Amino acid sequence: MSEWLTRGGYAAISVFVAATYGLLLSGIIARTLARVQGRIGIPVWQAFLDVFKNAAKRTAVSHGAMFYLGPVFRIAGGVGTLLFIPLLYDSEVFGNFHFAGDIILIIYFILFGALGMALGAGEAGHPYSAIGVGRGLAQFAAFEVPFGLAVLSLAIQYDTLSVYQMVGAQQGGVANWTLFTNPLATAAAMLSLLGSTGYAPFDVVGSPQEIPTGPRTEFQSDFISLMQLNRAIFAAAKLVLYMNLFFGGATNLIELMIKTWAIYMVPIAVAAAYPRYRIDQSIRFFLRVPTWIGIAAVILADFLYNVS
Amino acid sequence: MRRANRKDEQELANDGLTYPDTEYFCKTRPVPVGPQFKAMEAVRNWARANSLAVQAFGTGCGAVELRPLMTARYDAYRYGITGSPTPRQSCVFVIGGYASVKTLKRIVVSYEQMQNPKFVVALGSCTVNGGMYWDSYNTINRIDHYIPVDLYVSGCMPRPEALLAGFVKLKELIKAGKCEGANRYIENLDWYKANQKRVIKNWNMPDYNW
Numbered sequence: 001m002s003e004w005l006t007r008g009g010y011a012a013i014s015v016f017v018a019a020t021y022g023l024l025l026s027g028i029i030a031r032t033l034a035r036v037q038g039r040i041g042i043p044v045w046q047a048f049l050d051v052f053k054n055a056a057k058r059t060a061v062s063h064g065a066m067f068y069l070g071p072v073f074r075i076a077g078g079v080g081t082l083l084f085i086p087l088l089y090d091s092e093v094f095g096n097f098h099f100a101g102d103i104i105l106i107i108y109f110i111l112f113g114a115l116g117m118a119l120g121a122g123e124a125g126h127p128y129s130a131i132g133v134g135r136g137l138a139q140f141a142a143f144e145v146p147f148g149l150a151v152l153s154l155a156i157q158y159d160t161l162s163v164y165q166m167v168g169a170q171q172g173g174v175a176n177w178t179l180f181t182n183p184l185a186t187a188a189a190m191l192s193l194l195g196s197t198g199y200a201p202f203d204v205v206g207s208p209q210e211i212p213t214g215p216r217t218e219f220q221s222d223f224i225s226l227m228q229l230n231r232a233i234f235a236a237a238k239l240v241l242y243m244n245l246f247f248g249g250a251t252n253l254i255e256l257m258i259k260t261w262a263i264y265m266v267p268i269a270v271a272a273a274y275p276r277y278r279i280d281q282s283i284r285f286f287l288r289v290p291t292w293i294g295i296a297a298v299i300l301a302d303f304l305y306n307v308s
Numbered sequence: 309m310r311r312a313n314r315k316d317e318q319e320l321a322n323d324g325l326t327y328p329d330t331e332y333f334c335k336t337r338p339v340p341v342g343p344q345f346k347a348m349e350a351v352r353n354w355a356r357a358n359s360l361a362v363q364a365f366g367t368g369c370g371a372v373e374l375r376p377l378m379t380a381r382y383d384a385y386r387y388g389i390t391g392s393p394t395p396r397q398s399c400v401f402v403i404g405g406y407a408s409v410k411t412l413k414r415i416v417v418s419y420e421q422m423q424n425p426k427f428v429v430a431l432g433s434c435t436v437n438g439g440m441y442w443d444s445y446n447t448i449n450r451i452d453h454y455i456p457v458d459l460y461v462s463g464c465m466p467r468p469e470a471l472l473a474g475f476v477k478l479k480e481l482i483k484a485g486k487c488e489g490a491n492r493y494i495e496n497l498d499w500y501k502a503n504q505k506r507v508i509k510n511w512n513m514p515d516y517n518w
Binding site: 219 | 358385386391394396
């Protein structure tokens, strides 16, 4: 009993750290993009204020039960994803609930929030929400293909479906990172990350100028506050997952921050340079080069590592 | 019987709607929601003042002054001012100059869809007394008669610097707890509705756009 309480407490600390880091990271990124545009930019703590301000609104309008459950599913997806990814390798506090085969569960959890959001946005009844959800799920199906293939390649390479064991296999020097032992899988997954972070050129899902923030159009007050919080947790979880799978994991929080920040700069650098794709262009992009690289990664891994 | 009467009072008439539409809109009359827990309210007001989401609805020629604010020269983001594409998530409504009667209808809808602490900045002389459009057949003269205004930035047109100074002043007012326009609107809803219906002839929407 006390062991479960301890692990629950540790998990709560993990979620808190991830939420704080995710909110801070969004401020850092906004400021970086502002510098590219020759501005000073928002204060780095702006995301905390936005979450607090929206939670402090005095009124909220609901459209029904599913409208309430949409943000709840969303944050359940974000926290669920985080709880099965070890934040730090070989750490008791930030180890979280890893088990054999957790990468399969994580991939499902990543989709869970998006589906919950689709149901919630559907009940809002706004036509732009429906368009945003349609675009979001279509793009989701596209960028999950290269990511799934990359994970498959890693599963063959390390002969395991556990993120923890994959991190363990990469310890002992930079040369052991998947980035160098399996560059094709890393390339496919990094291209998939461009889509899943939702920055330009793949930001057509919630494009503010055309379909006012897409699926989130009707959400306000506490609902949007919860979703902003989830956005931070989910971003942190996804970055930690990428760091674990491809960049050797981390053994302390400073290393985690440096590595995840560096990974996040890849989609940001692309976003600062490219305009927006239409949804059909975006889907075609993911189903061509990244998917081919992913298939090559699986074939190569099977050829090199599958000895049986 | 008395309860029934009170319930009738709390419901909106929604006279402008015809049959199928009457089923789709909420009839409940909004109630003012004041600040709770004074100590917390100071912290909340500080957060509200430093996170101003401006609704992206350019209602008149003054809207052109909003665009430069977000660019590198003025960079309003420094002050915690961001744009919000939907009224649901925004808290500041900038009335950009003259409001034609046709636009006023949309202003009312957008304003009512914003959630309770909401602030209105009226930009330009046209919002004060009609300005150069004061005898126009299809613009209103005082926006204050139709929605409550927290702050005026006068001029024709005011420079972006003036608007930025207005935002800084608005932040001071919010921190002082003086921006209760949302509650003022609901407390005097009948007066505002009578004014709005006087100028908007084709009133085919509910009396309060929830």
